[in-house]
Structure formats: C-alpha cells, structure tokens
Amino acid sequence: MHGFKLLAASSLVAVIGLAPSHGLANDELVEMQKNPKNWVMPLGNYAGTRYSELDQINKGNVGDLQVAWTFSTGVLRGHEGGPLVIDGVMYIHAPFPNTVFALDLNEDGRMIWKYEPKQDPNVIPVMCCDTVNRGVAYADGTIFLHQADTTVVALDAKTGEVKWSVKNGDPSKGETGTAAPLVAGDKVLIGNSGGEFGVQGHLTAYNISDGSIAWRAYSIGPDDMTLLDPENTTHLGEPVGADSGTATWEGDQWKLGGGTTWGWTTYDPELNLIYYGSGNPGTWNPVQRPGDNRWSMTIFARDLDTGTAKWVYQMTPHDEWDFDGVNEMMLVDQEIDGEMRKTLVHPDRNGFAYTLDRETGELLVAKKYDPVVNWATEVDMETGRPQVVADYSTGQQGEDVNTQGICPAALGTKDQQPSTYSPKTGLFYIPTNHVCMDYEPFQVSYTAGQPYVGATLSMYPAPDSHGGLGNFIAWDATKGEIVWSKPEPFSVWSGALATAGDVVFYGTLEGYLKAVDPETGDELFKFKTPSGIIGNVNTYEHDGKQYVAILSGIGGWAGIGLAAGLTESTAGLGAVGAYESLANYTNLGGQLTVFALPSS
Amino acid sequence: MRLWTMAVAGLGGAALALSLSALTANAQESDWEEKPYIIEDGKVDYGTYNGYRRYHNTCHVCHGPDALGSSFAPSLKDSLKTMSYTDFLEVVTNGRQAKRSGNQDSVMPSFAENGDVMLYIDHIYAYLKARSDDAVGRGRPERLPPEEDVVFQEWKESQ
Numbered sequence: 001m002h003g004f005k006l007l008a009a010s011s012l013v014a015v016i017g018l019a020p021s022h023g024l025a026n027d028e029l030v031e032m033q034k035n036p037k038n039w040v041m042p043l044g045n046y047a048g049t050r051y052s053e054l055d056q057i058n059k060g061n062v063g064d065l066q067v068a069w070t071f072s073t074g075v076l077r078g079h080e081g082g083p084l085v086i087d088g089v090m091y092i093h094a095p096f097p098n099t100v101f102a103l104d105l106n107e108d109g110r111m112i113w114k115y116e117p118k119q120d121p122n123v124i125p126v127m128c129c130d131t132v133n134r135g136v137a138y139a140d141g142t143i144f145l146h147q148a149d150t151t152v153v154a155l156d157a158k159t160g161e162v163k164w165s166v167k168n169g170d171p172s173k174g175e176t177g178t179a180a181p182l183v184a185g186d187k188v189l190i191g192n193s194g195g196e197f198g199v200q201g202h203l204t205a206y207n208i209s210d211g212s213i214a215w216r217a218y219s220i221g222p223d224d225m226t227l228l229d230p231e232n233t234t235h236l237g238e239p240v241g242a243d244s245g246t247a248t249w250e251g252d253q254w255k256l257g258g259g260t261t262w263g264w265t266t267y268d269p270e271l272n273l274i275y276y277g278s279g280n281p282g283t284w285n286p287v288q289r290p291g292d293n294r295w296s297m298t299i300f301a302r303d304l305d306t307g308t309a310k311w312v313y314q315m316t317p318h319d320e321w322d323f324d325g326v327n328e329m330m331l332v333d334q335e336i337d338g339e340m341r342k343t344l345v346h347p348d349r350n351g352f353a354y355t356l357d358r359e360t361g362e363l364l365v366a367k368k369y370d371p372v373v374n375w376a377t378e379v380d381m382e383t384g385r386p387q388v389v390a391d392y393s394t395g396q397q398g399e400d401v402n403t404q405g406i407c408p409a410a411l412g413t414k415d416q417q418p419s420t421y422s423p424k425t426g427l428f429y430i431p432t433n434h435v436c437m438d439y440e441p442f443q444v445s446y447t448a449g450q451p452y453v454g455a456t457l458s459m460y461p462a463p464d465s466h467g468g469l470g471n472f473i474a475w476d477a478t479k480g481e482i483v484w485s486k487p488e489p490f491s492v493w494s495g496a497l498a499t500a501g502d503v504v505f506y507g508t509l510e511g512y513l514k515a516v517d518p519e520t521g522d523e524l525f526k527f528k529t530p531s532g533i534i535g536n537v538n539t540y541e542h543d544g545k546q547y548v549a550i551l552s553g554i555g556g557w558a559g560i561g562l563a564a565g566l567t568e569s570t571a572g573l574g575a576v577g578a579y580e581s582l583a584n585y586t587n588l589g590g591q592l593t594v595f596a597l598p599s600s
Numbered sequence: 601m602r603l604w605t606m607a608v609a610g611l612g613g614a615a616l617a618l619s620l621s622a623l624t625a626n627a628q629e630s631d632w633e634e635k636p637y638i639i640e641d642g643k644v645d646y647g648t649y650n651g652y653r654r655y656h657n658t659c660h661v662c663h664g665p666d667a668l669g670s671s672f673a674p675s676l677k678d679s680l681k682t683m684s685y686t687d688f689l690e691v692v693t694n695g696r697q698a699k700r701s702g703n704q705d706s707v708m709p710s711f712a713e714n715g716d717v718m719l720y721i722d723h724i725y726a727y728l729k730a731r732s733d734d735a736v737g738r739g740r741p742e743r744l745p746p747e748e749d750v751v752f753q754e755w756k757e758s759q
Contacts, residue, residue: 077706078671121697125709130672196661402740438740440653450714456656458665458739559671560664588671 078555219259263326311361349412367480495536507533651727
C-alpha cells in the first residue's frame with residue numbers, strides 16, 4: 001500500500017514537470033510556509049497550527065508591546081480573517097465589498113495597490129449573519145480572493161491587476177462566499193456558504209494558472225457528485241458503499257441538503273491529502289429530514305489531485321442543533337498510547353474535540369472541551385456516534401416543542417475562529433463559546449434564495465458557571481483534557497497565535513488583543529483596539545523586527561447575537577444572570593493594528 | 601404540505617398578508633394596528649407567540665435577539681414605536697437598501713416570496729408591537745391556554 005502510494009506520488013511529479021509553473025508554486029509554498037518572517041496563508045502553515053518560530057517578542061517583554069502603526073479598511077461590517085505577509089508586503093481584505101489592500105511594510109502600510117470589486121448588493125441579504133470574509137491566499141505571485149458573490153479572482157500580487165476570474169455559485173439561490181481559499185499544489189480550493197438557504201455544499205479545486213475547474217466534490221449526493229469511492233473510501237475503517245451521500249436521506253430532500261464548506265482547509269503535502277469539514281444539513285428542523293443525512297457534519301480527507309475521498313467521518317449524524325463541522329483541522333504528529341501518530345485535531349462546534357489518525361481516519365480521542373456540553377454523554381469509539389440525550393434531542397422532543405437547556409448553543413463550543421498549537425508545550429489553545437440554548441423546530445417550505453431555517457432559538461450564558469459567554473482554553477489532544485481555562489465575559493471569536501517566544505495571543509469581542517502564558521493562561525499583556533475582534537492574530541518579521549498584527553471590526557454572528565447582550569431566558573435554569581450588552585463596549589469599524597516592542 | 605404552502609405564497613405576499621390582517625383584525629383595523637396583541641396574566645395570544653417564533657426563525661439573524669437590534673440592522677423594538685402597519689408591511693414585502701447613516705452595506709431583503717414570513721406577517725407584527733410597547737419582555741413569551749385564546753381559535757378556523 002505504502003509503496004504503491006510513493007510510486008503514484010513520483011509519477012505525479014513527472015506529470016507536473018510538464019507544466020513547470022505549477023510544480024514551482026507547490027514547492028514554493030511548501031518552503032515559504034516554513035519561513036517565520038512571512039505569514040503566507042491564513043492559518044500560517046499547511047498544518048493549520050498558527051504557530052510561529054519567532055521569539056523576539058517573548059514572555060518576558062510582551063508586556064512592553066506598543067502600537068507601531070494602524071490602518072483603516074474604510075468598511076464597517078464584521079472583519080474576520082487576518083493579514084498575509086510576503087516579503088515586505090502585507091495583504092489585507094475587508095468584508096463586503098471585499099476590498100483587498102497591498103501595504104508596503106517599509107512605509108508603515110502605504111498602499112501599493114487597492115482592489116475593489118463591483119458586486120451586486122443583492123448578495124448581502126443572503127449572507128445570513130453579516131458580510132464577513134475570512135481572507136485571501138497567495139501562490140505564484142498571485143493573490144486569490146473569494147468574493148461574497150462567489151466570484152473567485154486571481155490578482156497580480158505586484159499590481160493588483162486581475163489575471164482571471166470565475167463564478168463559483170449562484171447568489172440568487174443563496175450561495176455565497178465567505179471562506180478563505182487555500183492553495184495546494186497547482187490548485188486553489190474554494191468552499192461555499194449558504195447552509196441556511198438549502199444550497200448544496202461543495203469544495204471546488206480550480207487550476208491556479210487559468211481558473212479552470214480541476215474537480216468539484218459535493219458533500220451530499222450520488223457518488224459522481226461526492227467523489228466517494230464505494231469500496232475504497234472508508235468511514236471508521238469500513239467502505240462507505242454505493243451512493244452513501246443519498247442513502248441516508250428520504251426522497252429528494254438531499255437536494256436541499258446543505259453541507260456547505262465555509263470553514264478552513266488544511267493540507268498534508270506528504271500524504272497529498274486535504275482536510276476540511278461540512279456544515280449543517282438543509283433545514284434546522286430535523287423532523288423534516290429523517291436519517292443520518294450523510295455527509296453533512298463530516299470531516300473529509302481527499303486526494304488533492306483527484307478530489308476522491310480517502311476517508312470521511314461524520315461527527316453529528318442527523319443534526320438537531322446546527323453543529324456545523326467546518327472548524328479547522330490541525331495536522332500534528334503526536335504520541336498517543338506510546339505510539340507516534342500522524343493526527344488530525346478538530347475542536348468541533350458540537351462541543352467534542354476529536355483526534356483522528358489523518359492517514360486512515362481512525363478515531364483516537366473524542367472528548368468534551370467544555371464541561372457544560374450536555375446534548376450527548378460521550379462518543380462511542382466503535383461506531384463514532386455521539387450518545388444523544390433524549391431530553392436535549394430536538395427531533396425526539398418534536399416539532400413545535402421548545403427543547404430547553406441544550407449546551408452548547410448553535411454557535412457551538414467554538415465556531416470557525418481558528419485555534420493554535422505550540423510544539424513547545426504540545427498543547428492546543430482554543431477560543432470557545434460558553435453559551436447554551438432553547439431550540440424549537442417547526443415546518444418550513446423551500447423557496448429558492450429565501451432562508452430555509454425552521455427553528456426558533458434563544459441563547460443564554462451557560463447556567464451554573466462563571467456567567468461569562470466564553471473561555472480561552474489549553475487542550476491536551478492526546479488525552480482529551482482541558483489543561484487550563486481562562487474565563488472571558490464574551491465569546492472568544494478571534495483566531496489565536498502561539499509563538500516560540502512562549503506567548504499565546506488572541507483577541508476579544510470588546511476589542512482587546514491579549515497575550516497569555518502558554519503554561520498557565522496568566523495574562524501578560526492587553527490593549528484595547530478600536531473595535532471588537534473577530535479576526536485572527538498573526539506575526540511576522542520585517543527589517544529584523546518582530547510584529548504582531550490583528551484586524552478589528554465587530555460583526556459576524558457575534559456582533560448580531562451579542563450586540564444586545566444575552567439574558568437568562570428561562571427561569572429556573574440557574575444562569576448566573578444577564579451579561580451586559582456588548583454594544584456598550586464597542587462599535588463598528590474595520591481597522592488593522594500592528595504591534596512591536598519599543599526600539600531601544 | 602409543501603405544495604400547499606408554496607401555492608399560497610405564490611398568491612403574492614402583500615395581498616395575502618393584507619387579507620390575513622383583515623381576518624385577524626376583526627373589522628376594527630385601526631384598533632388592531634395600535635394593539636395587535638392580547639396579554640392576560642403575562643400570557644400572550646397565539647399570534648404574538650407565533651410571531652416570536654417566526655421572528656426568531658428569520659429576522660433575528662439580522663435584527664438581533666428579542667428585536668433589540670445588532671451590529672447589522674436596527675432594533676425593531678424601537679422602529680415599531682413610530683412605524684405604521686402599512687409602512688412595516690411595505691418594508692418587509694419590498695425590502696430596502698440601507699438608508700440609515702452608518703449602516704453602510706447592509707440590506708433589508710424582500711420577503712414577498714417567502715411563505716414562512718408572509719403567511720405569519722401579522723403575527724410578527726403583533727410580537728414586535730408588543731415588544732415596542734414593553735408589553736412582553738425578552739425571551740419566549742408564555743402562551744394563553746388554547747381554550748381561552750380567541751386569536752388561536754380564529755386562526756385555526758381560517759386554516
């Protein structure tokens with residue numbers, strides 16, 4: 001098996017050799033992601049660890065950080081994602097209209113170029129929860145932007161000129177673009193959004209040279225759509241069988257089945273596999289779609305060249321809570337039960353953090369990473385199925401019944417905000433939500449381009465806890481244990497960063513950039529930026545100096561759900577009282593803040 | 601079931617909504633517009649209750665929980681203090697490009713084609729009006745028992 005794969009891989013190199021620029025882009029990025037001076041992809045590297053080897057800013061001096069320079073994006077909506085840095089140039093993006101800026105680091109962010117696409121504003125109302133965008137990708141002298149209206153555009157990194165542009169979907173049906181692209185090999189991978197509109201989720205690989213489609217893999221549908229091989233694609237070691245992507249659906253419901261792919265994609269160049277997850281099945285009313293609804297809420301491991309799935313794992317069969325499976329898949333080699341394993345670590349919305357063997361899809365660890373998680377008691381390690389608690393099953397309680405006290409809320413124990421991993425401590429640092437909900441499903445009808453939800457939700461702080469809406473935690477993914485947990489008044493909605501300087505950074509919804517001790521979680525530094533942070537922290541080096549950069553700009557689900565504050569909605573649940581309104585702490589406005597140590 | 605709802609929605613949102621309002625309003629259009637809800641001992645009629653559910657199915661993703669507004673769209677608890685039923689219906693039916701200052705790049709969609717909204721628009725109005733009059737608080741309102749709820753009986757008959 002192994003020998004065969006190596007052979008296949010080397011013949012691949014030969015094929016790529018015919019088109020030199022493709023092969024170059026691949027090698028170039030594999031090398032570039034190892035250079036800590038740059039930040040070449042949204043998650044920092046192909047493994048998605050958001051870890052940096054830079055150590056000039058360290059545990060001892062991080063308290064002295066100062067603002068070096070700032071930059072306004074001129075856009076008010078929620079700013080997710082973060083900057084890229086490539087050889088003295090920073091690339092940042094904004095929410096709709098998805099402006100992209102190339103900033104000169106030699107001149108405190110002078111604009112080298114600015115690209116502002118013309119988009120039909122009618123895409124805005126089908127974007128569900130604000131007009132966010134999670135960032136751009138780089139390869140081969142090109143910046144790739146995935147716009148709200150699903151246009152994928154390749155821009156010359158030097159001039160901002162358009163090299164090519166293609167349309168990935170149809171916004172009039174509710175298909176939109178929010179996910180950051182990932183370039184792997186000669187392909188740029190694009191996921192879609194629109195799970196609340198009954199669209200069909202898919203991941204598409206475009207050739208970076210001209211934007212032609214290499215393959216498209218749907219999450220749900222017959223085998224020729226899902227690119228699942230009935231005999232060779234496995235689910236926990238067993239072949240999935242024919243048309244597994246329609247077999248657990250009734251009638252044609254799978255065509256409104258969702259399973260969008262709006263989160264993060266990572267890549268293992270040695271295995272040549274890409275990893276990502278799918279979102280909620282169509283309509284939030286589980287009664288309207290009996291069955292396991294495969295392959296919504298699923299981790300996919302696909303071959304980069306063909307798109308064929310090597311393995312899949314469905315975390316939440318027959319979702320009843322909106323626990324999208326799209327969060328980051330971090331690829332780290334770890335020792336489990338005395339054996340080194342190539343693992344994939346994924347803290348899911350459903351409140352369980354999964355450790356799998358990323359080569360085979362074997363389930364190694366599945367544990368709650370917030371003790372309040374109650375909708376399932378545990379994950380059965382044989383079948384991989386969560387053991388659902390009837391009291392919190394919105395399907396078993398039924399339509400028009402308000403199921404109360406479910407933890408976590410639909411926001412998940414975490415949403416897309418990416419975690420970080422430090423090889424120095426061997427720990428994962430995870431931004432989390434600490435919010436529970438009541439959920440009432442009811443019948444809905446489908447109209448193309450109109451919301452297809454079918455549930456009423458109310459959310460509130462986790463009862464009998466510290467009263468805040470979030471925690472920032474350190475997680476041991478080999479054992480499935482929380483090492484420390486730092487309470488936060490609001491959900492932590494920012495992507496984290498760990499560095500070799502023994503510091504972990506993250507942002508808060510009030511707008512603080514914080515630095516903490518990786519061993520203890522003790523706070524070492526904080527600074528309040530102009531608006532709430534839902535963006536991801538990065539770091540880079542320029543002219544011998546280390547910088548830390550963050551986009552502020554409140555919005556997204558967080559800005560919508562929390563602007564007015566959450567209250568204790570149901571008497572008797574014991575919530576520690578209402579948390580104050582986020583709107584009292586922060587206001588709209590997209591801004592980049594760059595930090596450095598004082599020059600002495 | 602689906603066919604039925606779609607067919608009804610196909611009649612045209614506004615006309616449909618108006619005819620429903622006539623039903624619910626029980627001939628006293630202006631009184632109904634001022635006070636479209638019934639609350640007894642803190643318990644609300646079926647329309648207000650269903651309005652809460654429908655609001656939190658479709659509208660809360662932009663207008664925030666409990667109609668309190670968000671970083672994206674205004675508080676309808678405030679809007680309904682001055683907005684007439686006709687204007688409310690107009691905005692929900694036709695949508696609107698953002699006009700309010702500081703609300704760059706947000707859009708109110710048109711719901712004319714959406715049966716899950718237009719069939720229940722009077723209920724949503726009743727809930728929002730009750731919120732803006734401070735007649736119901738945050739969270740899920742408690743429902744009147746069906747046998748004491750004239751709105752529920754009327755609604756059931758109309759179905």
